[in-house]
Amino acid sequence: MNDAFSKCHPLVNFLFFVGAIVCGAILQHPAYVAVGTVCGAVYYVLLRRSKAVKPMALMLLLALVMTAVNPVFNTRGEHVLFHLLGRPYTQEALVYGAALSGVLLTMLLWLGCYNAVLTGDKFTALFGSILPAISLLLVMVLRMVPNLMRKTRQIVGARRCVGKGTMEDAPTGEKLRGGVTVLSAMTSWALEGSIVTADSMRSRGYGATRRSSFMIYRMTGTDALVLTVMVLLLAVVITAVCLGQAAVAFLPHLTAAPVSWGVCAYGAYLLLPAVLHGKEALQWRISRSGI
Amino acid sequence: MKKSTAVTLLVFFLLIPAALYLGLQLPGRSYYLTATLIILEILVPFFLAFEGRRPQARELVVVAVLCAIAIASRVALPLPHFKPTIAVIMLAGIAFGTETGFMVGAITALVSNFFVGQGAFTPWQMMAYGAAGLAAGFFAQKGWLPRKPWALALFGFFAVMLWVGPLLDVCSLFLTPIQINRQTVTAIFTSGLVVNVVQASGAAATMLLLGRPLLEKLERIQIKYGMLSGGAH
Numbered sequence: 044m045n046d047a048f049s050k051c052h053p054l055v056n057f058l059f060f061v062g063a064i065v066c067g068a069i070l071q072h073p074a075y076v077a078v079g080t081v082c083g084a085v086y087y088v089l090l091r092r093s094k095a096v097k098p099m100a101l102m103l104l105l106a107l108v109m110t111a112v113n114p115v116f117n118t119r120g121e122h123v124l125f126h127l128l129g130r131p132y133t134q135e136a137l138v139y140g141a142a143l144s145g146v147l148l149t150m151l152l153w154l155g156c157y158n159a160v161l162t163g164d165k166f167t168a169l170f171g172s173i174l175p176a177i178s179l180l181l182v183m184v185l186r187m188v189p190n191l192m193r194k195t196r197q198i199v200g201a202r203r204c205v206g207k208g209t210m211e212d213a214p215t216g217e218k219l220r221g222g223v224t225v226l227s228a229m230t231s232w233a234l235e236g237s238i239v240t241a242d243s244m245r246s247r248g249y250g251a252t253r254r255s256s257f258m259i260y261r262m263t264g265t266d267a268l269v270l271t272v273m274v275l276l277l278a279v280v281i282t283a284v285c286l287g288q289a290a291v292a293f294l295p296h297l298t299a300a301p302v303s304w305g306v307c308a309y310g311a312y313l314l315l316p317a318v319l320h321g322k323e324a325l326q327w328r329i330s331r332s333g334i
Numbered sequence: 335m336k337k338s339t340a341v342t343l344l345v346f347f348l349l350i351p352a353a354l355y356l357g358l359q360l361p362g363r364s365y366y367l368t369a370t371l372i373i374l375e376i377l378v379p380f381f382l383a384f385e386g387r388r389p390q391a392r393e394l395v396v397v398a399v400l401c402a403i404a405i406a407s408r409v410a411l412p413l414p415h416f417k418p419t420i421a422v423i424m425l426a427g428i429a430f431g432t433e434t435g436f437m438v439g440a441i442t443a444l445v446s447n448f449f450v451g452q453g454a455f456t457p458w459q460m461m462a463y464g465a466a467g468l469a470a471g472f473f474a475q476k477g478w479l480p481r482k483p484w485a486l487a488l489f490g491f492f493a494v495m496l497w498v499g500p501l502l503d504v505c506s507l508f509l510t511p512i513q514i515n516r517q518t519v520t521a522i523f524t525s526g527l528v529v530n531v532v533q534a535s536g537a538a539a540t541m542l543l544l545g546r547p548l549l550e551k552l553e554r555i556q557i558k559y560g561m562l563s564g565g566a567h
Contacts, residue, residue, distance in 0.1 A: 068367050109511045117513035136513075143511030150454055150509075163448040176385050177441075180398055184445045187402035188409070195406070223543050226418070230403055230548060234555045237399040241392040249391045 046090060046160070047323040048316035052266040053165040055273070060157045062277050063313060067149035072289040073138075074302045075309055076145035082313035083152030089320050090159045102151050106144035113140025119294045139293035156316075171256045179254075191233060198225050273315060279308035342379045349375045366454070366508035373461045380436055380464070392561050397437055400426045404442040409449060415532040419446075420498060421490050421540035422548070423463055427471035428479065428486075429552035435467030458505040462498040469493060486545040490537035499530030 048056065067079045088095045113136055114120075120133025163185055171178040202208050202225070283289065283305025291299040350372055357368030389397075404422040423442055427435020443459040470489065473479040479489055503526040512518050555561075 065367065069364055106511075113512050116515065116518050139513075140511065147509060147511045154451075154453060158451045163445075166448075174381060174385055176389050176394060177381055180394060180401075180437075180441060181445060183395065183398035184401045184405065184441060185448065187398060188405050188445075188449070191402050191406040192409070219543070226403075226407060226544065227547055227551075229406075230551055233399045233403060234396070234551060237395040238392065238555070238559055241390075241395040244391040244395070250388065 045323075046316075047319040049090075049160045051269060051319075052260050052262050053161065053169040054262075055266050055270050056161050056165065057169055058270070059273060059316065060153060060161065062273070063153045064150055064157070066280065066309065067146065067153055070284070070289050070309075071142050071146060071293075072291045072299055073142055073145075074299075074306045075289055076142055076149065078306055078310045079149040079313060080145050080152065082310060082317070083149050083156065085314070086156050086317045086320075087152050089317055090156055098155065099152075102148055106148045109144040109147065110137065110140040113137065113143065117294075121296045135294055135297055138297055142291075142293065160316075165260075168258060168260060172258070175254045175256060187233070191229060194232060195225060195229055198228050269315065269319070273312065276308050276312040276315075280305060280312060283308065341382050345375050345379055365514070366505075369504075369508060370454075370457050373457045377440065377457065377460060377464070380433075380440070384433070384437055390561075392559065393434075396430070396555070396561070397426075397434060397441070400430075400434075400438045401442045401445060404438065405446045405449070408442075408446055413536075415529050416536035416539075417533070418536065418540035418544065420463065420466055420494055420533070421537045421544070423467040424470035424490060424493065424537070424541075425486075425545065425548050425552065427467035427469070428474040428481075429549055429556065430471070431475065432468045432471035435469075435471035436464040437467075439463035439465070439467035454509055455502065455505050458502060462501040466493050466498055469497070481546065481549060483542050483545050486541040487538040490541040491534045494534035494537050495530055499526060499533060502526070503530075 048059075063079075063083070066075075067083070070076065070079065084099065087099065091098075114124075114132045115127060115130070117136045117139070118131050118133065120131075120135030120139075122134035123131040124134055124137070125132050163181070167178045167181050167185075199208065202221070207221070283303065286305075288300050288303050288305040291297075353368055353371040353375060356371070357364050400422065404419045404426075407422060408417045408419040419442065423435065423439040426438040440460040440463060443463045444456065447453065447456050447459070470479070470493070473489065479485060500523075503523050506526065507514065507519060507522045510518075510522060
């Protein structure tokens with residue numbers, strides 16, 4: 044994947060997503076929700092390209108359904124649009140439903156971006172020096188799962204060779220018994236293997252002294268700059284929220300604080316990864332046309 | 335005072351009230367955020383206690399293997415929600431004690447989401463699975479959990495129905511963008527009931543078929559290599 048933000052230091056990535064997701068979950072002011080959803084969608088599309096279409100269509104459908112459903116359960120509000128099953132269906136409840144759905148949509152989009160950017164290796168690299176034992180645990184589990192799957196296929200193959208394999212059309216009970224035998228054999232093998240691994244680790248000095256950790260990612264000048272800009276923008280957003288710029292009440296009638304500089308700062312913060320992505324794409328285009 | 339004890343006290347008397355206060359101050363409905371903050375604050379002391387113990391290589395690798403088995407069984411079985419995962423976690427708790435049970439559960443939830451994608455429910459799942467492992471270990475240690483297939487199966491079934499399932503339902507309730515009132519709560523819990531029953535029967539079936547053999551294997555390793563004493567014998 045060719046994304047400039049993904050190449051930044053994992054700390055920058057992690058802090059950005061914490062900020063984006065927490066703000067997305069808290070802020071319900073329509074302007075903030077709209078900015079959050081649009082920025083999340085832009086970066087999601089930049090990251091996943093054509094693969095973004097299907098999940099985004101599903102998310103949008105979910106949000107629309109949730110918006111339409113909210114007034115059914117919530118009948119407060121002043122402007123009655125129509126009556127459904129004898130209960131009022133109000134405009135305010137519909138807007139409230141839209142805002143809540145927007146919050147959900149924003150969180151889903153940013154989590155989708157998080158999964159693409161902050162992969163397992165970056166996560167363990169980030170926490171390797173703070174939580175050495177748990178990071179080591181995570182790395183070992185991540186390696187063992189494919190290993191176990193491979194071993195399972197070998198066991199199944201070996202059983203088939205001695206006529207113990209279960210066919211596709213075998214009765215469910217037989218399949219289940221076969222599965223249990225395979226899982227049982229796999230467990231024995233994995234547990235015995237784990238002891239060998241552990242003894243090997245000990246004889247190579249694991250636990251003898253404090254663990255040192257190797258960080259493959261370095262904090263570059265760009266990372267520091269991005270981090271500074273991020274923290275400043277976030278500070279502006281927090282100030283704006285504390286000043287009541289994101290205050291909103293939906294029921295019984297809609298009252299929202301006027302749109303101000305807080306939204307701009309929020310938008311700028313959320314667009315950082317997309318801007319980095321665009322800047323690199325542009326640079327590449329210019330340097331290529333220079334050849 | 336041990337460092338982990340100090341952290342636990344700090345969490346319960348300072349951080350959780352602080353999170354509740356913050357949740358009240360936040361605009362709008364921040365149930366999800368407040369609850370997630372509290373869950374993270376409960377998870378952290380467990381992880382710190384594990385770090386603080388400086389786990390031996392053998393303990394570390396066995397925990398890793400148990401997690402890997404739980405995850406592989408989740409990925410490998412093609413039936414939706416009908417998975418042996420929670421049963422494997424609870425068996426780990428029974429054989430190796432409460433702390434290992436908790437770690438296996440929490441790490442299994444975290445790492446299996448590296449494979450299928452992290453979601454807003456990850457901390458909740460870590461809490462639910464970890465507590466299931468912890469509870470199994472606790473009941474076994476107290477001797478309240480006979481090692482008979484039917485008893486294990488019943489325990490597995492009710493652990494999912496009464497704890498794991500409802501906790502995840504509360505998470506989806508907080509995430510669903512609708513007004514929370516009696517009707518919506520009923521709607522969410524009813525829609526979650528089917529999944530919970532399937533999940534609970536998966537755990538019960540695994541306990542019934544695999545409970546005893548797997549426990550015997552785990553205990554054999556323990557006795558053979560004299561490790562992780564802390565579980566019930």
